[in-house]
Amino acid sequence: MTDQTDQSRRNFLYVAAGGMGAVAAGAAVVPFLGSMLPAADTLAASKTEYDVATVQAGQLVVIQWQGKPVFVVNRTPEYLAEVDGHDDMLKDPDSKHIEAVSAEWMDTPEKRKYRAIKPEYLIVVASCTHLGCIPLFKPTKGRKDWGDSVPENWPGGWHCPCHGSLYDISARVIKGSPAPDNLHLMPYKYLTDTKVLIG
Amino acid sequence: MMKSKLFGWIDERTGAEAIIKSQLTEYQVPKNLNYMWNFGSLALLVLTLQILTGIFLAMYYKPSAMMTYGSYTVAFDSVERIMRDVNFGWLIRYMHAVGASAFFVVVYMHIGRGLYYGSFKGPRELLWIIGVVILLIMQGAAFFGYLLPWGQMSFWGATVITNLFGAIPVLGDFVSQLLRGGFAVGDPTLNRFFSLHYLFPLLLAAIVGGHIHALHVVHSNNPTGLDVHEGKSTIPFHPYYTVKDAFGVGVFLTIYTYIVFFNPQMNGFFIEVDNYVPANNLQTPPHIAPVWYLTPWYTILRSFESKLLGVLMMGASLAILFVLPFLDRSKVRSARYRPVYRQMVFLFFVTVIVLGYCGHSAPTPTLKLIGQLATTYYFAFFLLLPLVNKFEKTKPLPEEI
Numbered sequence: 001m002t003d004q005t006d007q008s009r010r011n012f013l014y015v016a017a018g019g020m021g022a023v024a025a026g027a028a029v030v031p032f033l034g035s036m037l038p039a040a041d042t043l044a045a046s047k048t049e050y051d052v053a054t055v056q057a058g059q060l061v062v063i064q065w066q067g068k069p070v071f072v073v074n075r076t077p078e079y080l081a082e083v084d085g086h087d088d089m090l091k092d093p094d095s096k097h098i099e100a101v102s103a104e105w106m107d108t109p110e111k112r113k114y115r116a117i118k119p120e121y122l123i124v125v126a127s128c129t130h131l132g133c134i135p136l137f138k139p140t141k142g143r144k145d146w147g148d149s150v151p152e153n154w155p156g157g158w159h160c161p162c163h164g165s166l167y168d169i170s171a172r173v174i175k176g177s178p179a180p181d182n183l184h185l186m187p188y189k190y191l192t193d194t195k196v197l198i199g
Numbered sequence: 200m201m202k203s204k205l206f207g208w209i210d211e212r213t214g215a216e217a218i219i220k221s222q223l224t225e226y227q228v229p230k231n232l233n234y235m236w237n238f239g240s241l242a243l244l245v246l247t248l249q250i251l252t253g254i255f256l257a258m259y260y261k262p263s264a265m266m267t268y269g270s271y272t273v274a275f276d277s278v279e280r281i282m283r284d285v286n287f288g289w290l291i292r293y294m295h296a297v298g299a300s301a302f303f304v305v306v307y308m309h310i311g312r313g314l315y316y317g318s319f320k321g322p323r324e325l326l327w328i329i330g331v332v333i334l335l336i337m338q339g340a341a342f343f344g345y346l347l348p349w350g351q352m353s354f355w356g357a358t359v360i361t362n363l364f365g366a367i368p369v370l371g372d373f374v375s376q377l378l379r380g381g382f383a384v385g386d387p388t389l390n391r392f393f394s395l396h397y398l399f400p401l402l403l404a405a406i407v408g409g410h411i412h413a414l415h416v417v418h419s420n421n422p423t424g425l426d427v428h429e430g431k432s433t434i435p436f437h438p439y440y441t442v443k444d445a446f447g448v449g450v451f452l453t454i455y456t457y458i459v460f461f462n463p464q465m466n467g468f469f470i471e472v473d474n475y476v477p478a479n480n481l482q483t484p485p486h487i488a489p490v491w492y493l494t495p496w497y498t499i500l501r502s503f504e505s506k507l508l509g510v511l512m513m514g515a516s517l518a519i520l521f522v523l524p525f526l527d528r529s530k531v532r533s534a535r536y537r538p539v540y541r542q543m544v545f546l547f548f549v550t551v552i553v554l555g556y557c558g559h560s561a562p563t564p565t566l567k568l569i570g571q572l573a574t575t576y577y578f579a580f581f582l583l584l585p586l587v588n589k590f591e592k593t594k595p596l597p598e599e600i
Contacts, residue, residue, distance in 0.1 A: 036391065037376055039380070042387065062481045062482070067382055127358075131363065131506075133358070133487065161487070162483065163501055178504055178509065179506070180507075
């Protein structure tokens with residue numbers, strides 16, 4: 001008996017069957033991988049209300065929003081004065097590199113500089129953009145209060161203890177830091193004069 | 200061999216006798232193996248200890264970040280309960296925690312042996328590659344396990360490492376959410392890390408089986424690096440090396456139990472002091488360092504200004520181990536007969552220790568520079584290998600062992 005196998009037809013069936021199998025296997029991955037993503041209750045955008053009037057002048061408070069730490073700083077006029085004069089030291093002085101460091105209300109150079117709706121109250125995500133540690137607040141200028149943990153021309157701001165990233169008093173990252181970006185902003189608005197809704 | 204009736208019955212259905220002969224009583228091993236060849240069997244012993252103690256710990260451990268009172272959580276409390284209230288809980292937990300470090304001590308010695316005596320070279324390339332996979336899974340298992348006590352170091356270590364994956368372009372956020380199950384390390388992270396911490400050792404057990412199988416196909420290397428598979432250069436594994444391994448086990452257990460009973464935290468090297476402080480997601484400890492066995496890679500990460508580059512180089516420092524068998528072109532295996540390679544490999548061992556020291560310490564400009572130099576040599580060691588055999592004058596090899 002002669003070999004009547006139609007090899008090309010058989011190859012087609014192999015590839016078709018194998019291809020369908022691969023698609024099915026790929027589809028089966030979706031629910032498993034999907035189950036590992038944040039669950040619905042985690043995703044439900046939790047909002048946090050906070051009264052910034054409770055923060056004393058010059059004080060820093062760490063609050064929680066969606067499980068993330070958030071800085072609320074009451075900047076005194078001295079601190080606000082530290083915002084100027086070191087733009088050449090910053091990686092992104094105008095907060096334009098990525099979306100997360102900018103906000104819609106940043107419509108004036110003033111607001112871009114202070115990174116806050118009301119300049120005295122800075123509200124930013126407290127996770128260092130390098131690897132997520134919480135930076136230490138070192139608001140005064142120079143090395144007087146901080147020793148050599150900060151550079152000599154320290155403008156005042158934050159110092160991350162983990163890998164040495166530095167941020168200025170508007171939480172803008174300073175050149176030479178391992179952190180790539182300024183501290184992230186999160187959506188927030190003023191409900192009253194001092195009540196803030198974060199989220 | 201006199202077969203009992205029962206063994207005969209089993210043998211007919213499994214071929215057990217042939218397996219015992221080919222893998223133990225007639226499996227040929229070079230007769231000149233030194234004590235550096237004990238670490239493979241020790242690694243198997245520690246893996247067994249880790250799986251056993253881990254199963255018993257899981258009977259009491261609770262993976263939940265739910266708050267109890269004060270700043271304590273269910274997970275943190277359950278670990279303290281194991282330490283204080285559970286019968287022998289302290290012993291089993293310390294065996295597990297010390298065992299994790301012991302596992303890395305033993306495996307690093309095992310890898311160092313392979314590097315020095317050229318055990319990674321043909322025909323053992325795949326054996327080596329399977330070994331690198333084992334190392335990666337071990338590091339993963341250790342990392343997942345370190346989160347479970349939900350202390351400060353657990354929490355912030357996991358935060359830093361999951362953020363590493365955020366550096367990957369485009370997919371970064373997706374991957375770190377996949378790892379954490381949320382926007383920050385939290386309760387879902389703890390649950391999945393517990394699940395994976397239980398899974399990885401089972402993977403290890405299976406892959407170790409593959410490692411041993413691959414070894415028994417290509418047979419053991421030996422200190423001279425010569426090919427010896429039979430005749431008067433070899434002796435059967437059982438009883439000769441079972442006895443020698445058993446002696447090694449005795450020495451190992453003496454040291455291991457001493458540490459378990461008298462210094463289980465090893466001055467903060469095996470269990471970091473900060474991890475007895477409950478996790479606080481609003482406060483980072485002043486100095487974060489991974490446990491000692493991960494510090495060399497942590498230094499490589501820290502040595503680069505750019506986050507992405509640091510992450511890539513850390514990945515590369517492990518990935519380069521996979522291609523080591525193909526980088527080294529010398530026909531001579533053992534460093535005993537390779538004067539240049541011998542110096543290089545010794546310097547490499549020193550470099551890894553220096554990297555480990557830098558990663559353990561708080562960062563200063565001097566240590567950063569030392570870390571960068573060490574990182575440079577770490578990679579130079581591998582990248583110089585293809586060139587070394589072009590000028591290296593190897594010493595004459597002995598005729599037989």
